[in-house]
Structures are given as structure tokens and as C-alpha cells.
Amino acid sequence: MNNIILNFELSFEGSNSDEHIIDLYDVSEALKGFHRTLALTTHLMLHSEIITKAPFAKNLNIYTYPSKEGSWKLIASLAISGQFLMTGLTSSQDTILGHLFFSAYDYVISESLGFNVDYNKTLGQLYIEHKNDIKLPVITESQLDSVIEKVQDSITEMHRPIYKSNTAELLNIKAFSENTNFNLSSVIDINSYHYIKENVIDGKIFTVTGVVTSYNSNTYRGRIFISEINRPIPFEFDSSLKKKINSIKKVLKSLETHALKKEHLNITMDVKTIKSRNGKLKAYLVQKIWKESLDN
Structure with missing residues (x-):
């Protein structure tokens, strides 16, 4: 049994994607990059452990559903299981969990793309405010930086429909937990591709x-x-x-x-x-x- 704590909406926009068409290989590589970055980040949040391969991630599942019409959209759900399956969670506690995991994911993606995310005002503050509500290891900024080092290629491939086949111009990633919506601090487009790819x-x-x-x-x-x-x-x-x-x-x-x-x-x-x-x-x-x- 799994507990879904966060839902993501991935939406490619611009170019062919506005007509509900996108290069199949490019989008499959982009989704693979999304899955790996989310799996490695979530495994760290649960186990305080850095891994390099998504199949080694424990106590989590990432599900998806049929694509939505209107641009090119996909819904993905993050679920946790095993000892981390928290039964009897209130709506507020579910939202806190979702906020924690999204804040970590936002840090990894946005910092990789050159958008500064203040750890102390985001994830660090959440740990302080809810230390008695959620029993999870406290993940440090240094640990998140280590994940960033592992997922650079995956984040690059999340841009693939934008830089390779040009069947999209932008990737929007949003998340929601209960009635709360979360947005990335970064923009995923051709400029962020050049930022992460070229030194x-x-x-x-x-x-x-x-x-x-x-x-x-x-x-x-x-x-x-x-x-x-x-x-x-x-x-x-x-x-x-x-x-x-x-x-x-x-x-x-x-x-x-x-x-x-x-x-x-x-x-x-x-x-x-x-x-x-x-x-x-x-x-x-x-x-x-x-x-x-x-x-x-």
C-alpha cells in the first residue's frame, strides 16, 4: 500500500507541442530525466542516503496517468511506502509532507539551472516549523548539493524536446498536494539548457x-x-x-x-x-x- 503525497503536472508548451504533437524519443528521455531526479531526491529525503541509480530508490513509487489534452501534459504522482507509510495523516500533515518533498526537488532543479533557492528559508525552515509533525531525517544543504552533482545529465535531458527536435519551447513543472499548489523557482527552456550545458x-x-x-x-x-x-x-x-x-x-x-x-x-x-x-x-x-x- 502506498501513500500519494505529491502530484506533478509536466507540461511541454510551444512549437509542435501546442498541437498535441511531440517527438517520442525526446519526450521519453525527458521523462526519464524527470523520473531519475525525483527518485534520487526522494530517496535522499527518506533515507538520508545518496544513490546514483533510480531503480535502487527504496520506499517510493512514481506513477503516471494518460496524457491530458491541451499542449502536452502528463500527471505523475509521488507515493511513499513501507515504514514511511504514515496512516491517519490529516489533510494538513499531507500538505506538509508534499511541501517538504517539493521544496527539496525545487532546490535540486532550480539550483542546477542557476536560480538561487535559499535553503534556510525553504526546506530548512520547514524542518524547524514541523519537527514535531513529520518524522523524517533532516536533510542538509550539502546533501542536496551532492544530489545536484549526480543529476546534471538527467536535468539536461529534461530539455531534450526543446533543444533537439524543437518540438517544444518550454517545460512547466507544477505540483499540488491537497488544495496547495507549488511552482518551481526556475524556468526550463532553451536558456536554462545553455546554462546547464555550457561552461x-x-x-x-x-x-x-x-x-x-x-x-x-x-x-x-x-x-x-x-x-x-x-x-x-x-x-x-x-x-x-x-x-x-x-x-x-x-x-x-x-x-x-x-x-x-x-x-x-x-x-x-x-x-x-x-x-x-x-x-x-x-x-x-x-x-x-x-x-x-x-x-x-
Whole structure:
């Protein structure tokens, strides 16, 4: 027995899709990408575990129904099962669950496409407000960032009818739980495709100072909050830094101080910028970490 906690509406619009026609292979790959991103995100929410293959996801099912007319629409339902099947949920609790899972999915998709989602004001706030209502593991921003690293290709393929056969121009993803509707923070179109697909590295090196908010020692990637632009920016170590253990220790110390002690600890890096084709900042490529960069 499963409990449906969230329904998604996927709607391709523009070009041939407005006449209820879309390239079959392209849309099948797009739906495969949607399924994988949702499955990996949901598995993390349930088990606090990062996986790489959708068939390995546990205690969840993603169902679909006959397509709707009017553009090209599909309904998909997210259901949880097993030990996570919560019987006797009120309408309010069902909506809270739906909001939690959608907030995580929105973070993964939107952050991948360059739309900033403030974890502390979305999923983080929901955990605080409803800690006594829903018994699920608390998923950190760093864990969601790890999922983002795993699903880049899947999110790219969600654009396939837009960039390949041009049988659509836009993918709208909405969700609803009971009487509450949720919308993605991002737009999925040809511009978001170019953003996620193309990287332009600027050879100029400059210095940034900020607080490391997440870091994965396996991938040498993380995020650093820059106060001047008021948002966290993804970063990754250049190959020359990956074997310098002292640099990695500094990043981990900054992360530990920020995440565990709730104190701000600044770190200064020399970086190159990684931008999209239209010049939007995507990430920093770290060249050096200043030895004396940590505040006391």
C-alpha cells in the first residue's frame, strides 16, 4: 500500500507541442530525466542516503496517468511506502509532507539551472516549523548539493524536446498536494539548457572571501556564501589543489564552524570564474586558498 503525497503536472508548451504533437524519443528521455531526479531526491529525503541509480530508490513509487489534452501534459504522482507509510495523516500533515518533498526537488532543479533557492528559508525552515509533525531525517544543504552533482545529465535531458527536435519551447513543472499548489523557482527552456550545458572559464584570477556552507571531500566541490552578492556560489578545486591536504583542511574547518558551531568563519580564495554562455556566474574554480585567510 502506498501513500500519494505529491502530484506533478509536466507540461511541454510551444512549437509542435501546442498541437498535441511531440517527438517520442525526446519526450521519453525527458521523462526519464524527470523520473531519475525525483527518485534520487526522494530517496535522499527518506533515507538520508545518496544513490546514483533510480531503480535502487527504496520506499517510493512514481506513477503516471494518460496524457491530458491541451499542449502536452502528463500527471505523475509521488507515493511513499513501507515504514514511511504514515496512516491517519490529516489533510494538513499531507500538505506538509508534499511541501517538504517539493521544496527539496525545487532546490535540486532550480539550483542546477542557476536560480538561487535559499535553503534556510525553504526546506530548512520547514524542518524547524514541523519537527514535531513529520518524522523524517533532516536533510542538509550539502546533501542536496551532492544530489545536484549526480543529476546534471538527467536535468539536461529534461530539455531534450526543446533543444533537439524543437518540438517544444518550454517545460512547466507544477505540483499540488491537497488544495496547495507549488511552482518551481526556475524556468526550463532553451536558456536554462545553455546554462546547464555550457561552461566558459575566464582565465583571469581574482580573490573572493566568504563562508563555506557546504563541501564534499569526495568531489572537491562545495558552496561559499559571498556577502557582496548575498548568495552562495558553487566552487570546485582546480586539479592542482586536489592533492594539497592543507587547503582541504581549511575548507573543512570553515564548513565545520559554520554548520556545527553556527559561527561565521571566513575563508579567502583565489579563483577563476565559470560562467554560462550568456555570462551568468555559475561557479568558482579555486586556484589557491590563502594561508592566513581564516578569522579567529
